[in-house]
Amino acid sequence: MPGFLTKRRATVKHHTMADSGHTYDRRREEMVKRQIEARNISDPLVLEAMRRVPRHLFVSEALRHKAYEDHPLPIGAQQTISQPFIVAEMTQALELAPDDRVLEIGTGSGYQAAVLAEIVYRVYTIERLHPLYLRTRKLFDTLQYHNIVTRYSDGTMGWKEESPFDAIIVTAGAPRIPDILLSQLAVGGRMILPVGNQYTQDLIKIIRDESGWHQASLGGCRFVKLVGEEGWSES
Ligand code: SAH
Numbered sequence: 001m002p003g004f005l006t007k008r009r010a011t012v013k014h015h016t017m018a019d020s021g022h023t024y025d026r027r028r029e030e031m032v033k034r035q036i037e038a039r040n041i042s043d044p045l046v047l048e049a050m051r052r053v054p055r056h057l058f059v060s061e062a063l064r065h066k067a068y069e070d071h072p073l074p075i076g077a078q079q080t081i082s083q084p085f086i087v088a089e090m091t092q093a094l095e096l097a098p099d100d101r102v103l104e105i106g107t108g109s110g111y112q113a114a115v116l117a118e119i120v121y122r123v124y125t126i127e128r129l130h131p132l133y134l135r136t137r138k139l140f141d142t143l144q145y146h147n148i149v150t151r152y153s154d155g156t157m158g159w160k161e162e163s164p165f166d167a168i169i170v171t172a173g174a175p176r177i178p179d180i181l182l183s184q185l186a187v188g189g190r191m192i193l194p195v196g197n198q199y200t201q202d203l204i205k206i207i208r209d210e211s212g213w214h215q216a217s218l219g220g221c222r223f224v225k226l227v228g229e230e231g232w233s234e235s
Helices: 021-039 044-052 061-066 084-093 111-119 130-142 179-183
Strands: 073-076 079-081 101-105 122-127 148-152 165-170 185-196 201-209 212-221
Touching (some): 021 044, 021 084, 073 130, 084 185, 101 111
Parallel strands (some): 101 122, 101 165, 122 148
Antiparallel strands (some): 073 079
8 A cells, every 4th residue: 555645634723813713713613513413413434524624724714613513605616615413414325435436427526535634545536617626626635635637528437447446426416316426425435416407406315235236325415516527507
């Protein structure tokens, strides 16, 4: 195993002149207590990850003061960073273990990938919009998330060379379940994705075992569109 990709990054301190890191630490702790723990997220790995990732650094400076509120926020290019609770819910549903390799479709701000990266061995994340891809790749470098591998492409095609994955998470709404992603899920793997129309979707969980793929619904949600070969068309 080459030594250049290690799972744990060095601890970075995040201080700005205007607002000390302590203020954000306190807001983040409150977010976890009120929005996450209070709504039945109990996986200790998920709770610890949500306590660690500095969510305010994944949004623009102008929105930083809202970073720990209970809703999604715009991240540019008409895309959004998901509400903290939905990130926690999807992460918990993936039933992650520390050795897992996870594929994410829809890098966006990078927040979901960072939460995953706190828990698992390696995260592979794909973004189709070049400005977002570039900006977020730089942020992962700055925050020293060395176990996140980024790619600029259409995620509905998956990432064949790195498959199969122990878990797959799609963070944009799909019109149907992409077959290619099903085939890139390991036996014993878990996949989570929103499926529905452009306004409302069902959060679908798929488990693959020796006998095949099994699907369950976790309830309603609303995501931006998954645009691609196996998703919605551009317009
Ligand atoms: N996980 C992100 C959510 C961002 S919103 C976060 O934590 O911030 C969804 C993202 O999916 C957008 O950035 C959008 O450009 C991207 N996306 C949509 N269709 C895609 C596709 N086919 N492949 C890769 N990314 C896609």
